[in-house]
Amino acid sequence: MLTNEEVAQTIINQFGEAVTDFDDPYNLLTFSTSREQIIPLVAFLQNHPTLQVGFLTDITAVHYPDSKGKEFCVVYHLHSLTNNFRLRIKVYLTADDVHIPTMTPLFASANWMERETFDLFGIIFDGHPDLRRILNMEEMDYYPMRKEYPLEDGTREDKIDALFGR
Amino acid sequence: MLDELDIAKKNLPAEQGPVQYVNELTTLNLGPTHPATHGIFQNILQMDGEKIVSGEQTIGYIHRAFEKIAERRPFYQITTLTDRMNYCSSPINNMGWWMTVEKLLGVEVPKRAQYIRVIMMELARLADHLICNGILGVDTGAFTGFLYIYQEREQIYEIYEEICGARLTTNMGRIGGMERDLSPTAIRKIKELLVRFPKVLTEFENLFNRNRIFMDRVIGVGGISAERALSYGFTGPNLRAAGVDYDVRVMNPYSSYEDFEFDIPVGQSGDTYDRFMVRNEEMRQSLRIIQQAMDNLPEGPYYADAPQYYLPPKQEVYKNMEALIYHFKIVMGEIDAPVGEVYHAVEGGNGELGFYLISDGGRAPYRLHFRRPCFIYYQAYPEMCKGLTLSDAIVIMSSMNVIAGELDA
DSSP states (O other): OHHHHHHOOOHHHGGGGGGEEOOOOOGGGGEETTTTHHHHHHHHHHHOTOOOOOOEEEEEEEETTTTOOOOOOEEEEEEEETTTTEEEEEEBBTTTTTEEOOOOOOOHHHHHHHHHHHHHHHOOETTOTTEEEEEEEETTTTTTSSSOSSSSSOSSSSGGGGGTOO | OHHHHHHHHHHHOOOOOOOOOOOOEEEEEEOOTTSSSOOOOEEEEEETTTEEEEEEOOOOOTTTOOOHHHHHGGGGHHHHEEEEEEETTHHHHHHHHHHHHHHHHHHHOHHHHHHHHHHHHHHHHHHHHHHHHHHHHHHHTTTTTHHHHHHHHHHHHHHHHHHOOOOSSOOOBTTBOOOOOHHHHHHHHHHHHHHHHHHHHHHHHHHTTTTTHHHHHHHHHHHHHHHHHHHHHHOOHHHTTTOOOHHHHHSSSTGGGGGGGGOOOSSSSHHHHHHHHHHHHHHHHHHHHHHHHHEEEEEEEESSSSTTTTTOOHHHHOOOHHHHHHHHHHTOOOOOEEEEEEEEEESSSSEEEEEEEEEESSOOOEEEEEOOHHHHGGGGGGHHHSBBBHHHHHHHHHHHTHHHHHOOO
């Protein structure tokens, strides 16, 4: 049974400065990396003889409009079925350059997860075989999960965010 | 009789040698609303005669933007969204959501509530697998099995009704436990089900397991190797049918699953027959879990001592000042959650159902993402159908148990 510290140490030994912000909220090892390193990092984790992180659980994104230079965060959840530990890897992107390499060569399941993230957040996965909208219609010209797109009708004064705790 | 046959033979056209195929593919638009698919699925298939050459799915017909809606709702109002994902087993979705919130808030759930939750989740699994296997029978031409088991599904829905008052979209449970204890009627109904269900399941298996027509239709149809299944992100019965013994209940036990003794059935070839058999065996294991939970049901409270989060019982609200205050605060969404990010997974009817919740300290999630197992494994569908006939494609889809609500969220 590998502890989170051991896994973190293995990753730091290989990637050094490229991986940062190690944390384990609710016992799930979380760290950040850059978009240049994400594919080599996941390929390393996948092929590592002891770690064997062979299962991509999820890809999603989060929009933080207020944090300058880190407006978008692409979140990868990975799972090592042989050693039973999970990993969460975050890649922060700026709002004017939302490109990130695709993970489809490593996991077939990344295909739709990335399409969904593109559909909802407009993150562009470079090298993706078929990057189209998946849940929404193709004619849509905005990315609905971004925070600037309001859920309520924007002209209504009685439903402003402040009244609802936001 | 013989004469008739001879006449029939004479009426046949003379043999003409091998049929000449024109080398042109037909495009077949299967869906969006096709009577053989359960829900709204569109598949654009390229056909060479009866054989499928390639296919492409269109999804999103019932996309309801749950993740966006959840960003404006307090935690108690999000269970109603989870109901509508996999509506064949909504209690599992509800409980998964409560456990995610409890993890974030740090609420310790008492043993009795955990056991009641296990019972409800396993009943939901029974209902889910019954539908899937029953419908698989219908799609191969056997309606009888489907009708037999509907009676048992009805019993399960009556138990839901006894627990929470609803049947399909259950909205069951509370933060910190259940809304009410198991009533004597509920206990009686669960015990009755435990006696009746194994017999019905045996009858159901006798109808199908060694049925020649059924076996011809499903064995070797839609197989997938363990490597491909893992790469495609398969979880749940579909992954186990391919031979990988991954089950969230055992790997990351939640809600006291570590207390129960049960087996994980696995298949070999990952074909439709294996998926059918794995689901059947899982129903037996679910019954074992329910039996153990009923036998060892601990005494004690059925909800956590967390008045800030647990919606107080209605009779208390009418009599007790504190309860009224908390009721008001919770319903109006004035309770703030701590800052944090949580990923919690439960074993849903179709596999790993994950909730990724980011809280910024407000009343509603900053971001909530559902890891829907259907959405992830449905992308393997064209690969599994390739080279098979159209009727096989229908069977594969129903054995994968693709639920439209979960697919599109």
